[in-house]
Amino acid sequence: MFRRVLGKTLGFVGYTVQYGCIAHCAFEYIGEFVVCSGPSMEPTIVNHDIVFSERMSRHLCKIEKGDIVIAKSPFDPNMNICKRVIGLEGDKVCTSAPSDVFKSHTYVPKGHVWLEGDNLRNSTDSRSYGPIPYALIRGRVCLKSSMAILSTIQRCESVGSSKQVCLIDQSLDNILSSSPFCCVVMSLDVIATTTLETALASA
Amino acid sequence: MFRRVLGKTLGFVGYTVQYGCIAHCAFEYIGEFVVCSGPSMEPTIVNHDIVFSERMSRHLCKIEKGDIVIAKSPFDPNMNICKRVIGLEGDKVCTSAPSDVFKSHTYVPKGHVWLEGDNLRNSTDSRSYGPIPYALIRGRVCLKVKGGGVLYVCC
Numbered sequence: 001m002f003r004r005v006l007g008k009t010l011g012f013v014g015y016t017v018q019y020g021c022i023a024h025c026a027f028e029y030i031g032e033f034v035v036c037s038g039p040s041m042e043p044t045i046v047n048h049d050i051v052f053s054e055r056m057s058r059h060l061c062k063i064e065k066g067d068i069v070i071a072k073s074p075f076d077p078n079m080n081i082c083k084r085v086i087g088l089e090g091d092k093v094c095t096s097a098p099s100d101v102f103k104s105h106t107y108v109p110k111g112h113v114w115l116e117g118d119n120l121r122n123s124t125d126s127r128s129y130g131p132i133p134y135a136l137i138r139g140r141v142c143l144k145s146s147m148a149i150l151s152t153i154q155r156c157e158s159v160g161s162s163k164q165v166c167l168i169d170q171s172l173d174n175i176l177s178s179s180p181f182c183c184v185v186m187s188l189d190v191i192a193t194t195t196l197e198t199a200l201a202s203a
Numbered sequence: 204m205f206r207r208v209l210g211k212t213l214g215f216v217g218y219t220v221q222y223g224c225i226a227h228c229a230f231e232y233i234g235e236f237v238v239c240s241g242p243s244m245e246p247t248i249v250n251h252d253i254v255f256s257e258r259m260s261r262h263l264c265k266i267e268k269g270d271i272v273i274a275k276s277p278f279d280p281n282m283n284i285c286k287r288v289i290g291l292e293g294d295k296v297c298t299s300a301p302s303d304v305f306k307s308h309t310y311v312p313k314g315h316v317w318l319e320g321d322n323l324r325n326s327t328d329s330r331s332y333g334p335i336p337y338a339l340i341r342g343r344v345c346l347k348v349k350g351g352g353v354l355y356v357c358c
Contacts, residue, residue, distance in 0.1 A: 018221060024231075025224040061280070072338040075314035077264070111278035135275040136338055 031055055031139060034070055036082055040117035040124070044068070045082065045144060053139035063113070063134075065091070068141040071115065074132050082141065083115035083125050089134070095127060113137065234258055234342060237273055239285050243320035243327070247271070248285065248347065256342035266316070266337075268294070271344040274318065277335050285344065286318035286328050292337070298330060316340065 031054035036045050045051060045068070053070045057063050065085055073079040087093040087108045096104045098120075108114050112131035117123025126132065234257035239248050248254060248271070256273045260266050268288055276282040290296040290311045299307045311317050315334035320326025329335065 018225065021224040021228040022221065024228055028227075028231075072336070073314065074336040074338070075312070077314060077336070077338040109278070111276065111280060133275070133277040133280070133336065133339060135277070135280040136336060 027055075029055055029059065031142075034080070034082070034141075039122050040119050041068070041082055041084070042119040042122075044084075044118045045141075050145045051082075051141045052143040052145075053141045055139045057140040058137050061134075063137060063140055064088070069113075069115070069137050070139050070141060071132060071137045074129060074136065080138065081115070081125075083117050083123070085113050086116045086126070087114035087131075089113070093126075111135075230258075232258055232262065234345075236348075237283070237285070237344075242325050243322050244271070244285055244287070245322040245325075247287075247321045248344070253348040254285075254344045255346040255348070256344045258342045260343040261340050264337075266340060266343055267291070272316075272318070273341045273344060274335060275339045275341060277332060277339065283341065284318070284328075286320050286326070288316050289319045289329070290317035290334075292316070296329075314338075 031052055034051050034053050036049045036051055037047055039047060057067070058069075063069060063085060065088055067085045068082065069085055070080050070082050073081050089108050089110045089112055091108050091114070092105050093108060093114045094103060095106050096102065108131050111134050113134055114126045114131045116125045116127060234255055237254050237256050239252050239254055240250055242250060260270070261272075266272060266288060268291055270288050271285065272288055273283050273285050276284050292311050292313045292315055294311050294317070295308050296311060296317045297306060298309050299305065311334050314337050316337055317329045317334045319328045319330060
């Protein structure tokens with residue numbers, strides 16, 4: 001009797017560990033849903049938006065200028081930040097405020113990236129703490145869900161002085177026919193039951 | 204015939220994925236063996252030593268001053284570095300060389316650590332590139348494999 005219970009418990013634990021590991025690897029190498037909080041990426045991503053950040057770009061080193069990335073905060077290893085990549089290693093970035101008379105520039109060192117929020121007035125980013133190492137980047141945001149309307153996050157081509165709103169709102173039908181992530185889109189209704197990995201800090 | 208082969212192949216792939224994921228999680232949360240190269244940690248860790256770096260300390264934020272850690276290199280996301288933690292956030296560290304007349308100090312910012320190699324003359328570490336974010340640390344070295352499998356514990 002006791003043996004049977006023990007055997008069943010061990011079997012249950014074994015299955016849990018197995019599927020937990022598979023789920024962890026899926027989050028690690030494919031992508032994860034993230035709840036964003038804070039105003040630093042408005043109007044592209046507002047408070048309480050749910051975004052999908054895919055991990056393949058980071059592992060294949062295909063993060064490019066204009067991408068929105070989720071990265072570990074350099075000041076708190078348990079917090080994540082969501083910003084846009086303004087400069088890659090070797091790029092020249094402007095570090096002075098738009099209101100300054102004398103513009104100052106800096107070069108992004110090797111292995112680092114320069115991040116800035118879209119809401120420049122209310123964002124703590126590389127303008128205050130400098131470039132962050134590329135290894136801190138976790139993933140690239142590619143989909144956003146707000147109120148059951150799915151939107152694709154497009155790469156912002158012009159990241160100069162004027163930040164363009166690069167969000168294209170598409171109806172669900174358009175997304176399913178054109179997006180390569182249509183299989184992920186289908187399961188967005190289980191967000192409530194899926195584990196939401198991390199909440200983002202802002203500003 | 205074809206169905207049987209396909210079924211067996213899919214089953215094999217399924218098992219491989221399953222056990223690959225379990226192995227990956229073991230390396231991620233328990234520990235991994237690392238081959239060290241370079242002279243920057245002599246005499247504690249020499250070239251081609253194999254060390255075991257455990258991951259639990261990093262996840263539980265229990266890395267302390269004096270630990271030897273494996274961290275991702277701030278200059279190359281695909282490389283790792285092996286150094287000793289000299290200062291945690293808020294600590295005062297000496298940034299001048301021992302031969303300097305005037306000593307200079309700096310405070311380690313929040314969420315960062317100051318790393319130095321044991322072989323101070325031949326080590327590129329925080330003295331040249333500054334403190335690195337704590338999030339870059341991968342694990343803490345706790346065992347070293349040397350010679351015929353004898354394990355030493357690194358303090």
